[in-house]
Amino acid sequence: xxxxxxxxxxxxxxxxxxxxxxxxxxxxxxxxxxxxxxxxxxxxxxxxxxxxxxxxxxxxxxxxxxxxxxxxxxxxxxxxxxxxxxxxxxxxxxxxxxxxxxxxxxxxxxxxxxxxxxxxxxxxxxxxxxxxxxxxxxxxxxxxxxxxxxxxxxxxxxxxxxxxxxxxxxxxxxxxxxxxxxxxxxxxxxxxxxxxxxxxxxxxxxxxxxxxxxxxxxxxxxxxxxxxxxxxxxxxxxxxxxxxxxxxxxxxxxxxxxxxxxxxxxxxxxxxxxxxxxxxxxxxxxxxxxxxxxxxxxxxxxxxxxxxxxxxxxxxxxxxxxxxxxxxxxx
Numbered sequence: 302x303x304x305x306x307x308x309x310x311x312x313x314x315x316x317x318x319x320x321x322x323x324x325x326x327x328x329x330x331x332x333x334x335x336x337x338x339x340x341x342x343x344x345x346x347x348x349x350x351x352x353x354x355x356x357x358x359x360x361x362x363x364x365x366x367x368x369x370x371x372x373x374x375x376x377x378x379x380x381x382x383x384x385x386x387x388x389x390x391x392x393x394x395x396x397x398x399x400x401x402x403x404x405x406x407x408x409x410x411x412x413x414x415x416x417x418x419x420x421x422x423x424x425x426x427x428x429x430x431x432x433x434x435x436x437x438x439x440x441x442x443x444x445x446x447x448x449x450x451x452x453x454x455x456x457x458x459x460x461x462x463x464x465x466x467x468x469x470x471x472x473x474x475x476x477x478x479x480x481x482x483x484x485x486x487x488x489x490x491x492x493x494x495x496x497x498x499x500x501x502x503x504x505x506x507x508x509x510x511x512x513x514x515x516x517x518x519x520x521x522x523x524x525x526x527x528x529x530x531x532x533x534x535x536x537x538x539x540x541x542x543x544x545x546x547x548x549x550x551x552x553x554x555x556x557x558x559x560x561x562x563x564x565x566x567x568x569x570x571x572x573x574x575x576x577x578x579x580x581x582x583x584x585x586x587x588x589x590x591x592x593x594x595x596x597x598x599x600x601x602x603x604x605x606x607x608x609x610x611x612x613x614x615x616x617x618x619x620x621x622x623x624x625x626x627x628x629x630x631x632x
Contacts, residue, residue, distance in 0.1 A: 392604060394621040410487050410621050412572040415465035419458055419542035423467050427454040443475060444556045447482045455541045455552035466542030470501060470570055477632025479561050482554040484539040486573040490581045492566040495589050497581035500557050504539035506531045511538040520549040561627050566593050568625040574618035578611040588624055600624040
């Protein structure tokens with residue numbers, strides 16, 4: 302399929318260029334819709350800092366069901382903020398104090414560790430790999446397609462002989478169903494009538510089933526300075542990459558599929574930089590009055606307020622937040 306429209310860093314974010322040779326915009330997003338199908342995805346793509354109180358609305362191109370392959374150019378790790386608001390979703394990313402930004406966006410979020418290479422690779426490839434699997438299965442077995450998309454991306458990254466790894470959370474809206482998958486500690490939380498409902502469970506070494514799996518494979522889990530770690534090193538037990546721990550760090554995601562109903566108000570997807578300091582219900586309580594039952598919803602403001610709340614509570618990690626208004630995707 303043709304590459305998505307892009308903007309030059311010197312072009313205002315609200316204006317789109319049809320030239321495929323132009324540099325990609327700081328956040329390239331595409332909603333693929335065909336009949337009642339929809340997919341939300343994006344990718345961080347520029348070291349340029351966007352500074353605006355409320356990003357201008359842009360028209361999102363309609364394309365056949367599928368994901369574009371989007372490359373993330375060198376320099377994204379120097380960004381301190383990314384802001385974007387589209388039709389039905391808003392994104393805010395804030396670099397932490399620990400160093401270069403390692404979060405990336407594609408289907409939705411990738412939170413890298415040990416460098417940004419794995420997150421960047423996943424952001425550029427996992428969508429394509431999932432959609433290849435969807436097409437091969439005639440879109441019938443979405444859960445298996447997502448699983449194989451993760452595993453293929455992991456295998457391809459390991460061939461790159463690069464270090465580091467990344468956690469992932471992906472969201473696919475297909476024929477009125479919401480398909481959420483994760484590997485690692487990025488999280489998806491649904492607001493159902495104002496009540497928070499976690500759609501993912503963090504993959505951490507302290508989880509009883511994860512610890513048992515690791516130990517059955519000859520590994521060990523111990524507590525280092527109050528944090529449970531795999532082999533005394535990694536604080537997550539699943540993800541893409543992590544070559545030196547691959548025997549125990551699997552890329553297989555856990556997936557939940559649910560039908561989008563009118564009581565499904567919005568979905569929050571975020572990296573652990575948010576969830577380490579803000580509970581699921583606190584996040585929903587903050588977003589709800591800004592997005593539900595109001596004439597002018599403010600999902601972008603909600604994203605930024607969530608990030609700010611985590612920072613005021615002491616977070617030093619990268620924080621990436623997306624709010625998707627599910628009413629826009631009712632079957």
